[in-house]
Amino acid sequence: MPARRHPGGHQAGPARRSLPDARDIVEELTARGVRLQLGGSVHDPTDPVGRLLFNVLAMVAEFESDLIKARTREGMAVARAAGKLRGRKPKLTAAREALLVDLHKTGQKRPSDLAELFGGPVDGLPGDRARRRHHGPCRLGR
Numbered sequence: 001m002p003a004r005r006h007p008g009g010h011q012a013g014p015a016r017r018s019l020p021d022a023r024d025i026v027e028e029l030t031a032r033g034v035r036l037q038l039g040g041s042v043h044d045p046t047d048p049v050g051r052l053l054f055n056v057l058a059m060v061a062e063f064e065s066d067l068i069k070a071r072t073r074e075g076m077a078v079a080r081a082a083g084k085l086r087g088r089k090p091k092l093t094a095a096r097e098a099l100l101v102d103l104h105k106t107g108q109k110r111p112s113d114l115a116e117l118f119g120g121p122v123d124g125l126p127g128d129r130a131r132r133r134h135h136g137p138c139r140l141g142r
Contacts, residue, residue, distance in 0.1 A: 022058030026051075091120060 026045055036043045036053065043050040079085040092100065100118055103109045109117065 019058050019062050022061060023055075026054045026058070092118065 030045045034045075036045070036050070038053075043053050045051055045054050076085055090097070096118065100114055104111065104114060
């Protein structure tokens with residue numbers, strides 16, 4: 001089954017679907033006249049047995065998704081305890097970060113110029129919060 005679009009515009013894979021979402025999919029398929037064939041049996045989602053089968057399949061899918069999430073969390077906890085999960089590496093070296101902060105503090109460059117020079121957003125600079133309130137985040141270079 002193809003991934004469904006969510007209000008955010010991105011697609012949700014099977015791991016993000018929930019039982020209510022599965023019921024919406026079944027309603028949509030029922031409106032199109034779709035039936036489920038398992039082996040030699042054809043199940044109509046409008047009759048009680050077909051509805052039960054669709055709901056059981058949706059519950060199994062949600063259970064499988066929950067298992068995947070739980071195993072992922074457990075694996076991350078083991079990796080973190082072993083010191084293997086350290087997070088993302090910083091985009092800037094310490095020297096380039098010091099240069100960026102110095103250029104900003106001395107007023108030699110505007111935040112938008114710094115974003116262009118350093119290839120990304122410059123959120124987090126001193127005084128940046130007030131600037132973002134009025135002008136939005138500086139997201140050049142992306």
